[in-house]
Amino acid sequence: MxxxxxxxxxxxxxxxxxxxxxxxxxxxxxxxxxxxxxxxGDKLLPALSSFARAIETMAFTPDRRTGAYLLWSDTWASLGRLWAGLGISAVLTLIAGLAIGVLPMVRALLAPVIAFVSMVPPLALLPILFIALGLGETSKIVLIVIGVTPFLIRDLSLTVASLPREMIIKAETLSASTWLIALRVVLPQAMPRLIDGLRLQLGPAFLFLIAAEAISADAGLGYRIFLVRRYLSMDIIFPYVAWITLLAVAMDLGLGGLRRLIFPWWGMEGRR
The missing domain is CATH 1.20.5 (Single alpha-helices involved in coiled-coils or other helix-helix interfaces)
Structure with missing residues (x-):
């Protein structure tokens, strides 16, 4: 064989x-x-025992100054920003992606500017966002939205535009309006692709989040990594990097499970 x-x-x-x-x-x-x-005394590649002590300190020992468990407080701070950014991106993508994919006039109006914006490096906009929106939570969330949404919109609009024309024609012969076609024919086909698109954008979203937190934040996974780097605390940095990776994997698996639960028919033709 x-x-x-x-x-x-x-x-x-x-x-x-x-x-x-x-x-x-x-x-x-x-x-x-x-x-x-x-x-x-080498700090570059600590022993496993050093990792164990650092994890115990960060995750299971209250901070002397704040009384918080730093790993968990950093995690919730970062996830709040990440979920807010991805949630806004999903809503914008659903609206714009459907409109561009379904309506030729909207496609002619918005598709070129979406393609142009998707080419702008999001991290290059970070100083502008900090100047315009301040150093608070808004600028960090907006960076995620700007970095993720254009790619999601392009992906979803291409998926919608590639739907078999016969589906649209059959709905039109049954006197379905444009709104009804978008809601009953296109939307069920677009939603599973949107979920898969979010899965693909988890890595970039974490990148934008950590970059923003590294520059201006008082809590968060990226903030903690860049705070302890000045002390060469690799025993903290490595576990934090591993924890970020585990969070991303868990979110990916969760979104995949959600897609399979709500749209079990998606992927029967070999798509994942």
């Missing part, structure tokens, strides 16, 4: 998927042991 036709079973996929993670851990442990053998 050719290799192209050999598919691993569930157990084999689990083992194969675990091997790269195991290799990363082993490489880190070997490099850390080598550096610590030469310099026991």
């Amino acid at each position: 050719r290799l192209i036709n050999r598919h691993p079973g569930r157990a084999a996929r689990l083992v194969l998927g675990s091997l790269p993670f195991l290799a990363i851990v082993l490489v880190y442990l070997a490099a850390s042991a080598t550096r610590l053998a030469d310099n026991p």
